[in-house]
Amino acid sequence: MTVISALQRERAKYQPKLPKSLQGPVKVVEGKVTESVADQDDIKELFPNTYGMPVITFEEGAEKADIPSFNVGVILSGGQAPGGHNVISGLFDSLKAINPDNKLFGFLGGPGGLVDHKYKELTAEIIDEYRNTGGFDIIGSGRTKLEEEEQFDKGLKILKDLGIKALVIIGGDDSNTNACVLAEYYVTKKAGVQVIGCPKTIDGDLKNEMIETSFGFDTATKVYTELIGNIQRDANSAKKYWHFIKLMGRSASHIGLECALQTQPNITLISEEVADKKQTLGEIVDNMAGIIAKRAENGDNFGVALIPEGLIEFIPEMKTLINELNELLADGSKTSEIFKGLKRSFRLEWVAKNISEESAEVFKSLPSGIASQLTLDRDPHGNVQVSLIETEKLLGKMVKIRLAKMKEDGQYPGEFDTQYHFFGYEGRCAAPSNFDADYTYSLGYTAAVLIAQGKTGYMSSVRNLTAPAHEWIAGGVPITSMMNMERRQGHVKPVIRKALVRLDDAPYKYFVSKRGEWSLDTCFVYPGPIQYFGPSSVCDQPSETLRLEQNKNISV
Numbered sequence: 001m002t003v004i005s006a007l008q009r010e011r012a013k014y015q016p017k018l019p020k021s022l023q024g025p026v027k028v029v030e031g032k033v034t035e036s037v038a039d040q041d042d043i044k045e046l047f048p049n050t051y052g053m054p055v056i057t058f059e060e061g062a063e064k065a066d067i068p069s070f071n072v073g074v075i076l077s078g079g080q081a082p083g084g085h086n087v088i089s090g091l092f093d094s095l096k097a098i099n100p101d102n103k104l105f106g107f108l109g110g111p112g113g114l115v116d117h118k119y120k121e122l123t124a125e126i127i128d129e130y131r132n133t134g135g136f137d138i139i140g141s142g143r144t145k146l147e148e149e150e151q152f153d154k155g156l157k158i159l160k161d162l163g164i165k166a167l168v169i170i171g172g173d174d175s176n177t178n179a180c181v182l183a184e185y186y187v188t189k190k191a192g193v194q195v196i197g198c199p200k201t202i203d204g205d206l207k208n209e210m211i212e213t214s215f216g217f218d219t220a221t222k223v224y225t226e227l228i229g230n231i232q233r234d235a236n237s238a239k240k241y242w243h244f245i246k247l248m249g250r251s252a253s254h255i256g257l258e259c260a261l262q263t264q265p266n267i268t269l270i271s272e273e274v275a276d277k278k279q280t281l282g283e284i285v286d287n288m289a290g291i292i293a294k295r296a297e298n299g300d301n302f303g304v305a306l307i308p309e310g311l312i313e314f315i316p317e318m319k320t321l322i323n324e325l326n327e328l329l330a331d332g333s334k335t336s337e338i339f340k341g342l343k344r345s346f347r348l349e350w351v352a353k354n355i356s357e358e359s360a361e362v363f364k365s366l367p368s369g370i371a372s373q374l375t376l377d378r379d380p381h382g383n384v385q386v387s388l389i390e391t392e393k394l395l396g397k398m399v400k401i402r403l404a405k406m407k408e409d410g411q412y413p414g415e416f417d418t419q420y421h422f423f424g425y426e427g428r429c430a431a432p433s434n435f436d437a438d439y440t441y442s443l444g445y446t447a448a449v450l451i452a453q454g455k456t457g458y459m460s461s462v463r464n465l466t467a468p469a470h471e472w473i474a475g476g477v478p479i480t481s482m483m484n485m486e487r488r489q490g491h492v493k494p495v496i497r498k499a500l501v502r503l504d505d506a507p508y509k510y511f512v513s514k515r516g517e518w519s520l521d522t523c524f525v526y527p528g529p530i531q532y533f534g535p536s537s538v539c540d541q542p543s544e545t546l547r548l549e550q551n552k553n554i555s556v
């Protein structure tokens, strides 16, 4: 018997809010044709059928269309993000509203479920159990890359067997890139299967003009800010520790920036700024030590520093090193086989001999633990698994050495003791905030309408997100419009362009205008836990990043 908490019981009754255009019959309005963000000729050539399609916007319609029943498949891909279950429940409810005979099948354990023909039908009973809950456990997730024609054909077999007309892929930039490739392939093959993407990732880096945020970012950052606020209160009570907190976000620093806006810590590193200023590891450490020493002059030997997990890849000398390691250790390469065949004690020395002299210098200067972490297996998309690299400890150790030197020189009057934390997995499966519960339900609902309209190669899009939910604008955006060509694992490929923190955008500019004050004074803010019930001003607020991006005032 499944036992659920009182909160879960109440939360199950929550009815997610929908944009007005989705509350009844829908009218479809086609906007202007699109172009890819860059490399238009290459993308057009690679996606002859799905390139240049128009943006789709839904408006309130006059009467319900009579649409014959159809079946749909759904896949959860990549890291968990709060709201995945609501995408599926929105999709399910929308399918049933279109035609009660429509059926939804979930492929199990991520994209691999499609290839290996592992699936289950998602009935009303199953869906009801998962409404407004966190996690991806309804069907599970996985990181199998869908990019080989053999996989597409195997997938097509089960799609045909189950009479599935469309597949919804809920994933981040890599998974949606693959969704687009799959959409194009099925059109070319006249397979009769549409593919629709949904923007998921707590990292917040799948966004653009038409995709204002990826789902899960809002809830995950709210969980982290509660924890950071609690730690700040502890730091300010005990007054004896510097807390170095690494925050998830494989590449972009959106999570770190949002957490800084909400909690006002003493130090926040922004990877994109580090890259822009071409800061070396030594410079970053000097800056941090400078702030710590200044606070010590005021008698404050405590504080909080936020460190984005992707930082290491943005430090120019580390980036070069990591790129070289990626090529050397690329899955299936000859050199990676040699590396794996070596005794562990010889591996670091062998790596240093097989990369450029400059990178070997950097590699050898790292503590051996960190150097080993850099050589760990890549994820299936060829990315270094930055969540496994203890950047917070690397910086903590280096700052300690720097402060000891400053003390010798009479430039540091304080004591430096650290506590280390890594917040990532704590937030990925939290029950979605009202914002994410509504947003994801709307994304799923939208996906079904796009399918009913015969669309393929589109990403479900819900915009105007700082307005009340009934004013949100739903529709679809061609995935090809988000693409450019990039070098990945030794090949130039079409991929969705990742949205990094923009240094000319309002969230970062606001942060820069405040960080001096936050670094020296103890300006900590304690956001507390996510509120699911209560006044809308507390329960329904979007992230500060979204507010600032949309020219709204910060709420803190």
Ligand code: FBP
Pocket: 077, 078, 079, 080, 081, 172, 173, 200, 201, 202, 203, 248, 249, 250, 309, 385, 386, 387, 424, 428
């Ligand atoms: P997605 O981009 O797939 O949503 O995953 C994001 C993320 O949570 C990153 O922040 C983190 O680096 C990574 O997943 C961790 O991966 P894993 O779950 O495989 O440990």
